[in-house]
Amino acid sequence: MHRTVKWGLLGAALCCTSMLAAAAGKSDPLGNVAASFKAHGQAGMDRLERDPMQQACSQPASSEPSAEVAKSISRSAQERVKPPSDGQYLGDWKAGEKIAQTGKGMQYSDDPAEPNGGNCYACHQMAGSEIAYGTLGPSLSQYGKLRGTSPAILEYTWTRLWNSHVYNVCSHMPRFGDAGILTEQQLKDVMAYLFDLDSPVNQ
Numbered sequence: 001m002h003r004t005v006k007w008g009l010l011g012a013a014l015c016c017t018s019m020l021a022a023a024a025g026k027s028d029p030l031g032n033v034a035a036s037f038k039a040h041g042q043a044g045m046d047r048l049e050r051d052p053m054q055q056a057c058s059q060p061a062s063s064e065p066s067a068e069v070a071k072s073i074s075r076s077a078q079e080r081v082k083p084p085s086d087g088q089y090l091g092d093w094k095a096g097e098k099i100a101q102t103g104k105g106m107q108y109s110d111d112p113a114e115p116n117g118g119n120c121y122a123c124h125q126m127a128g129s130e131i132a133y134g135t136l137g138p139s140l141s142q143y144g145k146l147r148g149t150s151p152a153i154l155e156y157t158w159t160r161l162w163n164s165h166v167y168n169v170c171s172h173m174p175r176f177g178d179a180g181i182l183t184e185q186q187l188k189d190v191m192a193y194l195f196d197l198d199s200p201v202n203q
C-alpha cells in the first residue's frame with residue numbers, strides 16, 4: 001500500500017512536470033514515459049535508463065547514428081561477447097525448443113527465480129510444423145541444414161544470440177547473452193535447436 005502511494009505521488013509529480021513542459025511548448029518524451037510507468041515487481045524505474053546504444057537508436061529515423069557512432073557501438077558489443085566457457089556451442093535441442101517457444105520472463109508479473117524464455121517464435125519461423133510465428137525477423141527454418149556447423153557459422157550464430165547489435169547496430173533482436181536474458185546453457189540449447197539435424201527446425 002505504502003509503495004503504491006509512494007509511486008503514485010512520484011507519478012503525479014512527473015506527470016505535472018511533463019504537462020507544464022508541454023504547455024510551455026517543450027517536448028518531454030522521457031518525462032511522459034516516466035509519468036506513465038510504475039515500478040512493479042522486477043520491472044523497476046531503472047528500466048527507463050538507456051545505455052549509449054539505446055540512446056543512439058531511439059532517435060527519429062531522420063537522425064540515425066553516424067557511421068562513427070555505429071562503429072563504436074558494434075565494436076563495444078563485440079568486445080563483450082563471451083564464447084562458451086568450455087568451447088562447446090551445442091547443447092540439447094529438446095531443451096532449446098522449449099526455450100524458443102517460451103515467452104515468459106522479465107515482466108513485472110514473472111518470478112525472477114524462474115528461468116526466462118527466448119520468445120524466438122514471436123519474431124521467427126523455426127520448425128515447419130509450427131503454424132504461429134512472427135515475421136519481424138527472417139525465417140530460421142532449415143537453419144542448420146542449410147548452413148552446416150563450421151566453426152565460423154557456430155561463432156556467428158552464438159554472437160547473434162549474445163548481442164545482435166554486433167552485426168546490426170539498431171537490431172530489434174533482444175541481447176540474449178549480453179543482457180542476461182538467457183544463461184550460457186540455455187544459449188547452447190537454443191543453438192542445438194537451430195543446428196541439430198534431428199531438431200524440428202531442420203525437418
Ligand code: HEC
Pocket residue numbers: 100118119120121122123124136137138140157160161164168171172173174176190
Ligand atoms: C523481437 C524480435 C526478435 C526475437 C524475439 C528474436 N529475434 Fe532473432 N532476429 C530478429 C531480427 C529482426 C533479425 C534480423 C537481423 C537484425 O535485424 O538484427 C534476427 C536475426 C536472427 C538470426 C540471424 C539470421 C541469419 O540469417 O543470419 C538468428 C540466428 C536469430 N535471429 C535467432 C534468434 C533466436 C534463436 C531467438 C530466440 C532465442 C531470436 N532470434 C529471437 C528479431 C528477433
